Amino acid sequence: MPPSDIPSPRPAIRAAPGPRPALPTGVGRVLLGLSLMLIALNLRAIFPSLSALLPEAMRATGAGPAAASLMTTVPVLCLGLFSPAAAPVARRLGTERAVLLALLAVGAGTALRGIGTVPAILAGGLVAGAGIAFGNVLLPGLVKRDFPDRIALLTGLYSMSLSAGAAVAAALTVPAAQALGSWAAGLAVWALPAGAAALLWLPRALPRRPAARAGGPAGARPLWRDGLAWQVSAFMGLQSALAYCVFGWLAPILRERGLDAASAGLLLSVSVVGQMVGCFAAPALATLGRDQRLASTALYGLVVVGLAGCFYAPLGTAWISAALLGLGQGGLLAVALTMILLRAPDAGVAARLSGMAQGIGYTLAAGGPLLVGVIRQASGGFGAVPILFLALAALGVASGLAAGRARVIDLDSPRAPARTTDGGGA
Template sequence: MDAPPTAPTVIAPRASRFGRVLLGLGILLIALNLRTLFPSLSALLPEVMAGTGASPGLASLMTTLPVLCLGVFSFGAAPVARRLGTERAVLLALCAVAAGTALRGSAAVPALLGGGVLAGAGIAFGNVLLPGLVKRDFPDRIAAMTGLYSMSLSAGAAVAAALTVPVARAAGSWAEGLAVWALPAAAAALLWLPRAARRPGATAAVAASGARPLWRSGLAWQVSLFMGLQSALAYCVFGWLAPIMRDRGLDAAAAGFLLSLSVVGQMVGCLAAPALATLGRDQRAAATALYALVLAGLAGCFYAPLGTAWISAVLLGLGQGGLLAVALTVILLRAPDAGVAARLSGMAQGIGYTLAAGGPLLVGVIRQAEGGFGAVPILFAALIALGVASGLAAGRAEIIDLA
């Protein structure tokens, strides 16, 4: 389906240098809160299952629903932004993230599921709307801001992965370990409030380019599949790497630290990959090389001695962070102009994250069916193979033609 623009493409008044710095910091602070939901649950998943009596299938649903929301609710971000204004829609997203995350602290299965849906909807809005702000207010710094934005996403996930278990142990409750991540989201909402309270300034809309809908473009679908398949692997890791490593013998804190280390690797990959992706004529070699890193990292996590697990985690993070940044870069490079880039971003995230939701769900189904993670590497190998194929297709030096 043809997704609407992330937000109306506009010509915004040039802000002062100080104002742009504050706006950039605000965007990065918001991005820090768009991934804490996922690794925090992963780090405590065995405790959540024991405390609620949830089966592996129900636990898989807990990890899958928020990811599914990233796809489903992304299509509603643009209409809400057109009605309220982008800044106010972002504030609404932050409030949803804070409320949904806090709701998980009630320690009941319905609250865990409902809170995941509410927070996932807010994250979906943030995913779609923040790149629109970057395009509007930082047209001369898109590459740098995209790298910093991607790094902030990974940084938030890394902090949540590392600190959730210690916080839960200090508080004496796994539920409080989940709910604590509502606090930084609420703080970000308070800091964003003055900007959202301003009356929207006068802007001149730019007509969307091209008449042919994006869903008729094979290249647009290839880009969407590239986004979705790398996201599926990413959310499998967010949701299940810590339980997998605990199943291999690590304790809860060590498994959470290992996940955090992997996400730190993602931060480095996010910063380095845009330069790698633009070195050659296209992005096929970069995508293939990064998937090779992911394969090596996952193989090490499953089969290498536990003493070397940190090396595997870093390799995995470098590959996955790089793939995220390359996927975002490919969206910009395949689009002929900003209008099509906005539409392609909405389509790729909507379809991609909906597809990605199946990854954690399948891991849970496999675990429940066989009582362990023995067959999960087969699933990961299949996702990597499909991801390489989609990268070879989406990474070609071509432009989407909507004429």
């Protein structure tokens, strides 16, 4: 079935209470959709760009593996720490202005990394990570508000744009650094597209627009007390932990195996291109059966096969392994986003679940790159890292089997269990 026809579990996803802003139409709707995709392109570039130049950054700054691990971890940690603040800021400033603030933070933080010192890279990662956290939370809300009849299609395009931005950064960071004559400039250059996106978004941010309301019945029990919400958050966090381990360390791992810097960056780009395909195709895959358990398990299988190839297969076949890895990881991201929609009974709970899943999930994900750095420093190489990846995959499969069941969160009563669905959620 086409992505726009993805069914929702019964009871159907309902609009949040309260007045809805007038929906964009015609050319305005197309331009808004393209603007959201352009913003999404800027929400992942800082991760693979640092990965591609991490050996140069370590040599130039004298950073050891622990400091390098911290440089790759801080932005991911910020995704979790700053996600809860996005909705309150949007309510105060308006969603469009909050998105503009996010873009400005991404651009400023990325430019700050161009100073080329460890403190500057850490500070830049913190500022840019905060901006990315806001974008992660607010863009899906805009999709729900302005494209209520195309949620699945726009979610697929949005997640695909995230991967596209990472792919471009992975492929072009090393050539850009070589052309500019500085590894630090190769990091800072990605502030330019963020600045361009902010300029294009500025006209929408000038008039204040009402933020989408995150409803919920009065007296409903808190979402953090719901076991299904925690299962969805765990699934989001574990697949994100593997993804950011790949963003931060796949290129250095391949370079240690013998690939040159440019080839390692291109191979990381191949992986991210595979993520684009997985992001777009996975929502339909996730709705073929009664629930999402089989889809999530199969996608984790692709990830394990791809990682094994990157670590152990001949380097001549690493392109195939990277493509399989990306296909699986992109699919897992899209399935995680789809689960948020299908496990929520209405738009208000979906917004709250998205904030919880991203806040908890990305905080959990931040530990992945950090653990890789610790293992490398303790063992003197990456030989033990596959054990960590296999453990994350196993836990991810388990969380998918729990979160992927055809159930819906029920917050109507303090002790209400999650409702099962009768096929519609698959």
